[in-house]
Amino acid sequence: MDIRGKITKGKLVFLFLIMALVVLPGIAMGQVHSVSKGDTIHKIAGSYNVSQFALRYTNNVWTDSIYPGQNLTIPQRYTVQKGDTLFLIGKKFGVDYNRIKAASNLKVNSINPGQTLYVPIGRAVNTTSRGSFNxxxxxxxxxxxxxxxxxxxxxxxxxxxxxxxxxxxxxxxxxxxxxxxxxxxxxxxxxxxxxxxxxxxxxxxxxxxxxxxxxxxxxxxxxxxxxxxxxxxxxxxxxxxxxxxxxxxxxxxx
Missing domain, CATH: 1.10.10.2520 (Cell wall hydrolase SleB, domain 1)
Structure with a gap:
C-alpha cells in the first residue's frame, strides 16, 4: 500500500475513535480490580473515582471483609446527557434500569444532564434460586x-x-x-x-x-x-x- 493509502486508513481509524467518543459520552469502561494487601473498599472506590455504595452494590459486598486476590468489578461511570432516561441508559448497557437506579442510590426515576450514574455491569450476586413459590x-x-x-x-x-x-x-x-x-x-x-x-x-x-x-x-x-x-x-x-x-x-x- 502506498503512503496515501496508509494516511487514509489512519484517518479512518482516527475518525472512528472520535465518533465513538461522541456517541458514547460520559462512559468509563468497567475494570476488574484484584485486591491487594492493605486495600479497603474506601481506598479502592477512591482510586477509581466511584462511590463506595456503587462498588459494594456491583460486587454484592456489604461488609468490610475483602481479601488479597479477590476480584472486584468496578462499576461504570456514566454522565447523564440531554434526553437520557434511566430506561434508555439501561437499554444502552443491557442492564435493568432498576439496577442502575440502585447502584446510583437513587430514590426517584428523574435524572438531570451532567449527573453521574453508576452502571453495575457484571454485578456479582448470589444467583442461587430460593426455590419455587406459588x-x-x-x-x-x-x-x-x-x-x-x-x-x-x-x-x-x-x-x-x-x-x-x-x-x-x-x-x-x-x-x-x-x-x-x-x-x-x-x-x-x-x-x-x-x-x-x-x-x-x-x-x-x-x-x-x-x-x-x-x-x-x-x-x-x-x-x-x-x-x-x-x-x-x-x-x-x-x-x-x-x-x-x-x-x-x-x-x-x-
Missing part, C-alpha cells in the same frame, strides 16, 4: 415489600424481601412466605406492622414486584439478616441484635 406467596412477598419500604431505595426493598426469605429458611420461623408475613408471636403480636394496620392488603407496586423477584433469585443485600428496623424504633430487643448492614432508614440485624 403466585399467592410471591404476591405476599411483594405486598410486604411495598408496605414496609415503598419509599426506600430499590436495594433496601430487595433487602426487606430477603429478610422474609431468610426467615422461611430459618427453623425459628414458619417455612412459607405467607406464614412468615402473617406470623403472630407467642405474645399475640404481629411480626410485621403492615399486617396489623392493614397496609398489607394494598396491591404491590411494580418496583416491589421486581424486588421480590430479585430476592427470590438469590440476591440478599441484607447479608442473611432475620430482622430489620427503622431509625425511630425503640425496641431494645431489636437494637441489641448484631447489625448486618444499614440501608437508607433501615437497620438489618441477625
Amino acid at each position: 403466585w399467592a406467596e410471591i404476591d405476599a412477598l411483594a405486598r410486604i415489600i411495598t408496605a414496609e419500604a415503598a419509599s426506600e431505595s430499590y436495594i433496601t426493598q430487595v433487602a426487606v424481601g430477603a429478610v422474609v426469605l431468610n426467615r422461611v429458611d430459618s427453623p425459628l420461623f414458619p417455612n412459607t412466605i405467607r406464614g412468615v408475613v402473617y406470623q403472630v408471636d407467642s405474645g399475640g403480636k404481629y411480626q410485621f406492622e403492615p399486617v396489623l394496620n392493614g397496609w398489607i392488603n394494598r396491591p404491590a407496586n411494580e418496583t416491589a414486584k421486581k424486588a421480590a423477584r430479585d430476592a427470590l433469585n438469590g440476591w440478599d443485600p441484607s447479608n442473611g439478616a432475620l430482622y430489620f428496623w427503622e431509625h425511630w424504633i425503640t425496641n431494645k430487643y431489636l437494637k441489641a441484635r448484631p447489625v448486618s448492614v444499614k440501608l437508607d432508614a433501615f437497620t438489618f440485624t441477625y
Whole structure:
C-alpha cells in the first residue's frame, strides 16, 4: 500500500475513535480490580473515582471483609446527557434500569444532564434460586415489600424481601412466605406492622414486584439478616441484635 493509502486508513481509524467518543459520552469502561494487601473498599472506590455504595452494590459486598486476590468489578461511570432516561441508559448497557437506579442510590426515576450514574455491569450476586413459590406467596412477598419500604431505595426493598426469605429458611420461623408475613408471636403480636394496620392488603407496586423477584433469585443485600428496623424504633430487643448492614432508614440485624 502506498503512503496515501496508509494516511487514509489512519484517518479512518482516527475518525472512528472520535465518533465513538461522541456517541458514547460520559462512559468509563468497567475494570476488574484484584485486591491487594492493605486495600479497603474506601481506598479502592477512591482510586477509581466511584462511590463506595456503587462498588459494594456491583460486587454484592456489604461488609468490610475483602481479601488479597479477590476480584472486584468496578462499576461504570456514566454522565447523564440531554434526553437520557434511566430506561434508555439501561437499554444502552443491557442492564435493568432498576439496577442502575440502585447502584446510583437513587430514590426517584428523574435524572438531570451532567449527573453521574453508576452502571453495575457484571454485578456479582448470589444467583442461587430460593426455590419455587406459588403466585399467592410471591404476591405476599411483594405486598410486604411495598408496605414496609415503598419509599426506600430499590436495594433496601430487595433487602426487606430477603429478610422474609431468610426467615422461611430459618427453623425459628414458619417455612412459607405467607406464614412468615402473617406470623403472630407467642405474645399475640404481629411480626410485621403492615399486617396489623392493614397496609398489607394494598396491591404491590411494580418496583416491589421486581424486588421480590430479585430476592427470590438469590440476591440478599441484607447479608442473611432475620430482622430489620427503622431509625425511630425503640425496641431494645431489636437494637441489641448484631447489625448486618444499614440501608437508607433501615437497620438489618441477625
